[in-house]
Amino acid sequence: MILNSLFAQNKKMKNKLAFTGILILFVIIFNACEKFLPSAPEADSVMDAPIDGLTYEQNKLFLEGAEEFDEVYTTETGLGPLFVSTSCGSCHAGDNRGHPFTALTRFGQSDTTGNKFLDFGAPQIQHRALPGFVGETIPNGATSSKFLAPIASGVGFLELVSDEDILAMSDPLDQNGDGISGVPNWNTIPGWVKPFKDAKVKNGKYICRFGRKGATYNLHQQVAGAFNNDMGITTTFLPNNPFNYLTGTQPAPPSEPEITDASVNGVVFYLQTLQAPIQRNMDDEEVMKGKAVFKSIGCENCHKETLKTGPSPLKGLNQVEFHPYTDLLLHDMGAELNDSYTEGSALASEWRTTPLWGLGLSADAQGGKVFLLHDGRAHSISEAIQYHGGEGDKSRKNFTDLTESDRNALIKFLESL
Amino acid sequence: MKKTYTFRLRKLILLALTCYAIHASAQNDSLMNTKSTDSAKTRLNMDAIYNRPFLVSNKLPVALGGYIEANTQYSGTDGVTEGFSFQMRRLTLFMSSTIAKNIKFLTEIEFEEGTKEINIEFCAADFQFNPLLVFRGGIIMNPIGAYNQNHDGPRWDFIDRPLTATGIIPTTLSNVGAGLHGKYFMHNWIMGYEFYLTNGFDDKVIDNEEGRTSLGAGKSNADKFDVSNSGTPMYTGKVAIRNRQFGEIGISYMRGIYNKFRADGLKIDDKRYATVLAADFNTSLLKNKLNITGEFARVMVDVPSTYTQQYGSKQWGAYTDVIYTLVKRKMLGWNSAQLNVGLRGELVDYNEGVFTETSTNIGDEFWALVPCLAFRPSGTTVIRFNYRFEGATDLFGNPPSRTNTIQLGISSYF
Numbered sequence: 001m002i003l004n005s006l007f008a009q010n011k012k013m014k015n016k017l018a019f020t021g022i023l024i025l026f027v028i029i030f031n032a033c034e035k036f037l038p039s040a041p042e043a044d045s046v047m048d049a050p051i052d053g054l055t056y057e058q059n060k061l062f063l064e065g066a067e068e069f070d071e072v073y074t075t076e077t078g079l080g081p082l083f084v085s086t087s088c089g090s091c092h093a094g095d096n097r098g099h100p101f102t103a104l105t106r107f108g109q110s111d112t113t114g115n116k117f118l119d120f121g122a123p124q125i126q127h128r129a130l131p132g133f134v135g136e137t138i139p140n141g142a143t144s145s146k147f148l149a150p151i152a153s154g155v156g157f158l159e160l161v162s163d164e165d166i167l168a169m170s171d172p173l174d175q176n177g178d179g180i181s182g183v184p185n186w187n188t189i190p191g192w193v194k195p196f197k198d199a200k201v202k203n204g205k206y207i208c209r210f211g212r213k214g215a216t217y218n219l220h221q222q223v224a225g226a227f228n229n230d231m232g233i234t235t236t237f238l239p240n241n242p243f244n245y246l247t248g249t250q251p252a253p254p255s256e257p258e259i260t261d262a263s264v265n266g267v268v269f270y271l272q273t274l275q276a277p278i279q280r281n282m283d284d285e286e287v288m289k290g291k292a293v294f295k296s297i298g299c300e301n302c303h304k305e306t307l308k309t310g311p312s313p314l315k316g317l318n319q320v321e322f323h324p325y326t327d328l329l330l331h332d333m334g335a336e337l338n339d340s341y342t343e344g345s346a347l348a349s350e351w352r353t354t355p356l357w358g359l360g361l362s363a364d365a366q367g368g369k370v371f372l373l374h375d376g377r378a379h380s381i382s383e384a385i386q387y388h389g390g391e392g393d394k395s396r397k398n399f400t401d402l403t404e405s406d407r408n409a410l411i412k413f414l415e416s417l
Numbered sequence: 418m419k420k421t422y423t424f425r426l427r428k429l430i431l432l433a434l435t436c437y438a439i440h441a442s443a444q445n446d447s448l449m450n451t452k453s454t455d456s457a458k459t460r461l462n463m464d465a466i467y468n469r470p471f472l473v474s475n476k477l478p479v480a481l482g483g484y485i486e487a488n489t490q491y492s493g494t495d496g497v498t499e500g501f502s503f504q505m506r507r508l509t510l511f512m513s514s515t516i517a518k519n520i521k522f523l524t525e526i527e528f529e530e531g532t533k534e535i536n537i538e539f540c541a542a543d544f545q546f547n548p549l550l551v552f553r554g555g556i557i558m559n560p561i562g563a564y565n566q567n568h569d570g571p572r573w574d575f576i577d578r579p580l581t582a583t584g585i586i587p588t589t590l591s592n593v594g595a596g597l598h599g600k601y602f603m604h605n606w607i608m609g610y611e612f613y614l615t616n617g618f619d620d621k622v623i624d625n626e627e628g629r630t631s632l633g634a635g636k637s638n639a640d641k642f643d644v645s646n647s648g649t650p651m652y653t654g655k656v657a658i659r660n661r662q663f664g665e666i667g668i669s670y671m672r673g674i675y676n677k678f679r680a681d682g683l684k685i686d687d688k689r690y691a692t693v694l695a696a697d698f699n700t701s702l703l704k705n706k707l708n709i710t711g712e713f714a715r716v717m718v719d720v721p722s723t724y725t726q727q728y729g730s731k732q733w734g735a736y737t738d739v740i741y742t743l744v745k746r747k748m749l750g751w752n753s754a755q756l757n758v759g760l761r762g763e764l765v766d767y768n769e770g771v772f773t774e775t776s777t778n779i780g781d782e783f784w785a786l787v788p789c790l791a792f793r794p795s796g797t798t799v800i801r802f803n804y805r806f807e808g809a810t811d812l813f814g815n816p817p818s819r820t821n822t823i824q825l826g827i828s829s830y831f
Contacts, residue, residue, distance in 0.1 A: 022792075036804070036821055036823055037491075037492070037493030037496070037498055037821045038493060038494070038495055038496065038819040038820065038821050039495075039496050040495055040496020040497065041495055041496070071626070072625075072626050072627070072628035074621075074624050074625055074626055075620075075624050076624075077626070079624075083725075085725065085727070086628060086725060086727060087628065090628070090727065090812065093811060093812075093813055093815065094815065099772075099775075099813050100772070100774040100775050101726065101772045101773075101774050101775065101812075101813070103774065127723065128723055128724060128725050129721075129723045129724065130624070130724070131620065131623070131624070131676060131686055131689070131721045131724055132685055132686040132721075133723075134723060135723035364815055364816050365813070365815060366813065366815075367775075367777055367778075367780065367813035367814045367815055368777075368814060368815070369775075369777065371775075
C-alpha cells in the first residue's frame with residue numbers, strides 16, 4: 001500500500017526507473033553480443049587462414065596480401081583491356097579449386113619445340129574485354145586446352161620442396177618397373193625470376209612446378225604472370241598489356257606499372273604463408289581403410305602423401321612434413337587427357353600430378369558441384385579416376401576391380417582430404 | 418576482468434547520456450514552432466519531401482528542418498567480428514520557402530558518415546499551374562520505387578536501409594533534371610504522377626570494385642551535376658494511387674543510356690541502357706496499428722557479350738516491413754509515445770541467370786530478416802533496436818556467409 005502510493009506520488013520517479021531498466025537491458029544485450037553472432041565454421045572446413053607462428057607484422061602483411069588477392073580490378077585500377085577474370089579470388093574462390101566460369105584457355109604449343117603462336121598473343125587467350133574492346137579467340141590452326149584454377153591453399157609448402165627431393169621421386173626410365181616414370185618440367189625462366197639457392201640447372205633450364213603442366217618456376221612468377229595474363233594488369237616484371245592479334249592493337253603500356261612491386265610481393269607473401277588444407281575425419285575407420293586402398297592400388301605412386309619443405313625463415317614452413325598427395329612431377333596420362341597442347345618440356349599428354357588436398361571441400365568452392373581434372377571435365381571423383389590413362393592406366397584398372405566396399409572407402413578417404 | 422567492467426560502465430554512462438539528452442531536448446520548449454505534418458493518410462510517397470516537420474519563424478521567410486541518424490553496432494560474419502562501433506550515419510538539413518504564390522523551393526543537404534560524403538540530395542523549385550500540373554526543375558530525386566523518395570531516417574523503425582533500396586535502387590538517387598508532377602483527388606482516392614528527364618548513370622554500373630552490376634557505383638560521378646555521362650537524358654516516371662482506407666500502390670520506371678558511347682563526335686562504343694522497373698505499396702490496418710510497407714525492383718542492364726558475366730544483366734530485390742504498434746499512450750512523460758515491434762524480410766539477387774559455361778545458377782544472392790523494437794517518444798523521433806540476420810552467397814552460389822548485426826540507434830527530426 002505505502003509503496004504503491006509512494007510510486008503514485010512520484011510518477012516521474014517511476015518513469016526514470018523504467019527508462020533506466022530499459023537501458024540496463026540494452027547494455028546487457030550489447031555485452032553479450034558475441035553470443036548472438038554466427039559462430040565460425042570449423043577450422044578444417046576452410047583454408048584461408050595463415051600458417052601458425054606468424055608475427056604481428058607478418059599477420060598484417062598476410063592480411064594486406066589477402067585483400068589484394070580478393071580485390072576486384074576495374075578499368076581505373078588497371079584491369080584489361082583484355083582479361084580472363086577480375087580478381088585472383090574469383091578464380092581461386094575460397095583458395096580452393098576454380099569454377100569453369102573462370103577457366104582460361106592456352107594455345108599454340110603442341111610439342112616440346114616451343115610455342116609457334118607467340119605473334120598471336122600465345123600462350124593465353126584473354127577472351128573477355130572491357131566494354132568497347134574485343135576479346136580474343138583461338139587463331140586458326142592452333143591447338144588449345146582449357147585450365148581450371150588449381151587449389152591455392154598450401155602452395156607455400158609446395159614451393160619449398162627441394163629440387164633434390166623432386167628428382168628423387170622422378171623415375172624417367174621406370175627403373176622400378178611400376179609402369180610410372182614421372183619427370184619434372186625443365187623449363188627456361190625469365191630473367192626477373194630469381195632461382196632458389198640450391199636450384200638444379202640443366203642446359204640453362206630449371207625444375208618448374210606450378211601450373212597444370214608444371215611450367216612455372218615459383219610463386220613470384222606465378223603471381224606476376226597471373227596479374228598480367230589473367231587480368232591484364234602490368235607490373236615492373238611484365239610491363240606490357242596482352243594484345244589482340246585480331247585487331248592488331250597492343251595498347252601502349254601505361255608509363256607506370258598498374259600495380260606496385262609491393263602489391264605483387266604482398267600477394268606472394270599471402271600465398272607463401274597460406275595454410276595447407278586440413279584433413280577431416282582422419283581417424284574414421286572407413287577413411288583409414290580407404291587410405292590403405294589408395295596406397296595398395298598404386299595411387300600413391302604419383303599422388304605422394306608426404307613431402308617436406310626445405311629451410312625457410314618462417315618457422316611454420318621450415319623443414320616440415322606436409323601431405324599434399326602430389327609428387328610435383330609430370331606423368332603421361334594417355335590419349336584421353338591429351339589436348340594436343342603443352343608447355344615447357346612437357347608432352348601434350350603429360351600433366352603435373354594434381355595435389356589431392358582440399359578435394360573433399362571442392363564442392364563448397366565450385367558452387368555445389370565438382371569440376372575435376374585440368375579442365376573440369378570430371379564431375380565426380382570416380383569419373384576423374386576413370387579418365388586416368390597412360391601411366392595411370394594400371395591404377396585405374398585396379399580401381400575398377402575394387403570391391404564396392406573398398407571403392408566406397410577409397411572415395412570416403414578422398415573426400416576427407 | 419576489471420577492464421571489462423570499466424568498459425561496461427563507460428558504455429552504460431554513454432548510453433545513458435545519449436538517451437537522457439534526447440529525453441531532455443524533447444521536453445524543452447522549442448524557440449521556434451514546429452510545423453507538424455498532417456496525417457499521412459492524405460499523402461503519397463511523392464509528397465514525402467514536403468511532408469516533414471519544419472521549423473518556422475514569423476521573422477524568417479524560410480522554414481528549416483533536418484534529421485540525424487546515429488547508432489551503435491555490433492556485427493559479425495562467420496565468427497569474425499570487427500567489434501563494436503558507434504556510427505554517425507547521416508545528418509540531413511533541409512530548407513524550404515514559398516517564393517511566391519504557387520512557387521515553392523526546397524533543398525536537402527546530407528552529410529554522411531561525418532563529413533565523408535556531402536551531397537545535395539534535392540534542390541528544386543516547384544511551379545504549380547494546377548494541382549495536376551506542377552513543373553519541377555533542379556536537383557530532383559528520381560521517383561523510382563518509394564524508399565528513394567521517402568527515406569528520412571526517423572520515418573523508419575529499421576536502422577539499415579533495405580538492400581533493395583541501396584544495392585538495387587541506390588537511395589538516395591538524385592540527379593539534375595526537370596519534369597512534371599501532379600495529383601488528382603476523388604472521394605477517397607488520390608492519384609499522382611511524376612515524369613522527369615534527368616542526367617543518368619555512368620560506366621561504373623558494370624565496371625566497379627564491388628564486382629557486380631551496381632547502379633549505386635554508377636551514380637557517384639562527380640561531374641554528374643554538370644554533364645550527363647552518356648550525353649543523353651534518363652527518363653523516370655511514376656504513377657501512384659492511394660485509397661484512404663486501403664493504402665497506396667505505386668509503379669515506376671526508369672531508363673537511360675549509362676555509358677559514354679561517343680566522344681568528339683566519334684562513336685566509341687555501342688549505346689547501352691540501364692532500365693529499372695519498381696513497384697511499391699503501403700497500407701495501414703487494424704486502426705493504424707499494423708503498418709505494412711514493401712517494394713520490388715528489377716534492374717536490366719545491357720552488358721557487352723565479351724565482358725564478364727560477373728556483372729549481371731538482370732537483378733532484382735524485394736522487401737517487406739511489417740510494423741505493429743503494441744502501445745500508444747502517455748509513456749515516460751511523453752504524451753503520445755508509441756512502442757512498436759516489427760519485422761523486415763528482404764531478398765536480393767544481384768545477378769540473375771546462369772553461367773554460359775555450366776548452365777548453373779549464378780549466385781550473388783542476399784537475404785535478411787530483421788526483427789525490431791522501436792520506441793517513439795513522438796512521431797518525429799525514434800529509438801530503435803534491430804537484430805539483423807543476413808546470409809549471402811558468392812558469385813558461384815557456394816555455401817552462404819552468415820552475418821548477424823545488433824544495432825541500437827536513434828533518429829530524429831529537429
